[in-house]
Amino acid sequence: MNYDHAFHAGNHADVLKHLVLVAVLEALARKPAPYFVLDTHAGQGRYQLQAEAAQRSGEARDGIERLQARLGKLSTLAPALAAYMAAIASELSLGAYPGSPLLIAKALRPQDHLACCEIKPDTAHTLKKNLARDARIAVHQRDGYEAIKALLPPAQKRGLVLIDPPYEAQLAEFDTVLGALSTGLARWPQGIFAVWYPIKQRRDVMPFLRAAEGLPCKSSFTVELRSQAEDSPLRLTGSGMLLINPPWQLDQVLEAALPQLAEALFGRQDFWLLQPLRQEFPA
Numbered sequence: 001m002n003y004d005h006a007f008h009a010g011n012h013a014d015v016l017k018h019l020v021l022v023a024v025l026e027a028l029a030r031k032p033a034p035y036f037v038l039d040t041h042a043g044q045g046r047y048q049l050q051a052e053a054a055q056r057s058g059e060a061r062d063g064i065e066r067l068q069a070r071l072g073k074l075s076t077l078a079p080a081l082a083a084y085m086a087a088i089a090s091e092l093s094l095g096a097y098p099g100s101p102l103l104i105a106k107a108l109r110p111q112d113h114l115a116c117c118e119i120k121p122d123t124a125h126t127l128k129k130n131l132a133r134d135a136r137i138a139v140h141q142r143d144g145y146e147a148i149k150a151l152l153p154p155a156q157k158r159g160l161v162l163i164d165p166p167y168e169a170q171l172a173e174f175d176t177v178l179g180a181l182s183t184g185l186a187r188w189p190q191g192i193f194a195v196w197y198p199i200k201q202r203r204d205v206m207p208f209l210r211a212a213e214g215l216p217c218k219s220s221f222t223v224e225l226r227s228q229a230e231d232s233p234l235r236l237t238g239s240g241m242l243l244i245n246p247p248w249q250l251d252q253v254l255e256a257a258l259p260q261l262a263e264a265l266f267g268r269q270d271f272w273l274l275q276p277l278r279q280e281f282p283a
């Protein structure tokens with residue numbers, strides 16, 4: 001396993017993923033009942049933007065750093081974008097970018113819980129150090145897909161499963177994700193499931209999305225951000241989030257933010273796409 005998220009932290013894919021994550025967490029916090037989050041592929045939690053990996057790849061420069069510089073010139077931000085920038089502000093001010101476990105930990109209320117899984121021992125160790133000791137948070141050095149079987153359903157009735165694999169297995173990872181979603185939905189039908197996926201050539205993603213349409217859930221949609229119009233077999237040309245059982249009106253919240261996000265990152269208001277996969281019809 002060679003993947004190291006330090007090269008990619010704060011890139012445009014992280015920005016999309018974490019914008020959606022923060023919006024879901026905000027929606028969950030609207031009700032007082034406790035929620036549970038399972039972060040199946042957690043990473044190390046905090047990434048230094050001046051570290052060699054980040055500097056060598058330059059991905060954060062074209063991602064969060066460009067976004068921060070350009071949004072600073074705008075007088076009004078869409079609420080989801082404002083919430084995302086507020087959630088990452090304290091880490092950015094220290095020259096770091098927060099990973100999903102830190103963002104979730106920051107959003108937890110006293111009654112909420114988080115379980116993070118990270119398979120690499122060193123990365124899991126760093127994650128434990130990066131998360132302050134907190135009885136509401138558990139870090140497991142284990143396979144996140146296995147944890148879907150072991151940790152679901154949680155005692156809490158509501159919550160989120162974030163699935164953010166490195167796709168080292170390339171297209172085969174899509175089948176693993178679909179299997180995990182089937183298992184997860186069978187164990188926790190009302191859970192929100194959010195899956196990040198890479199886009200190189202969009203046609204490669206289509207079988208995954210068609211299969212996801214058939215998953216048993218109330219509703220689902222995808223939201224994608226493209227960094228360029230042309231596909232490439234070699235490099236990331238965009239990324240998406242698949243949302244299953246999304247919070248009410250999450251699609252509208254994101255639709256309001258995406259043109260501003262795409263304009264700031266790529267100079268193109270139209271480099272995004274939100275598509276329903278499965279819609280809830282009134283009974």
Ligand SMILES: C[S@@+](CC[C@H](N)C(=O)[O-])C[C@H]1O[C@@H](n2cnc3c(N)ncnc32)[C@H](O)[C@@H]1O
Nearest residue numbers: 005041042043099100118119120143144164166
């Ligand atoms: C894309 S990174 C995660 C980034 C993180 N979710 C964030 O948003 O900050 C993927 C991580 O999953 C880890 N990983 C790979 N396979 C895994 C598995 N089967 N179970 C748990 N973690 C895994 C990798 O070591 C890597 O740290």
